[in-house]
Amino acid sequence: MTGPGPVDDxxxxxxxxxxxxxxxxxxVSACFCWTALTIRPSGVWDDDAYAGIxxxxxxxxxxxxxxxxxxxxxxxxxxxxxxxxxxxxVPGVVAGVRWATGG
Known part of the structure; x- marks a missing residue:
């Protein structure tokens, strides 16, 4: 009996x-999220840190x-x-929350 061969999955x-x-x-998403979370502004005047976040x-x-x-x-x-x-x-949402809260 001949028939079709087994399906190659x-x-x-x-x-x-x-x-x-x-x-x-x-x-990539996790790396940038980690970066955004580890940048700590020195104060409200630290525009460079906020610009990095x-x-x-x-x-x-x-x-x-x-x-x-x-x-x-x-x-x-x-x-x-x-x-x-x-x-x-998950890191995308965490980064979005970090961004929305202003760092």
């Missing part, structure tokens, strides 16, 4: 390939948004679940 390899940009963007927060939130943008693609979403996006969203 490459999902394991596909997950690894699609996970690379998500992991890199998560690391804002771009760090923007980059962290931007990397988190880029992670979501990559995940929204249907081909990626079929293979990778929410568990791949949440680690990038």
């Amino acid at each position: 490459d999902r394991g390899c596909l997950v690894m390939v699609l996970a690379v940009p998500l992991i890199l963007l998560t690391l 804002v771009p760090a927060c923007v980059m962290s939130a931007g990397a988190a948004a880029a992670t979501v943008a990559v995940w929204v693609v249907p081909a990626v979403r079929r293979v990778l679940g929410w568990g791949w996006v949440v680690p990038a969203l």
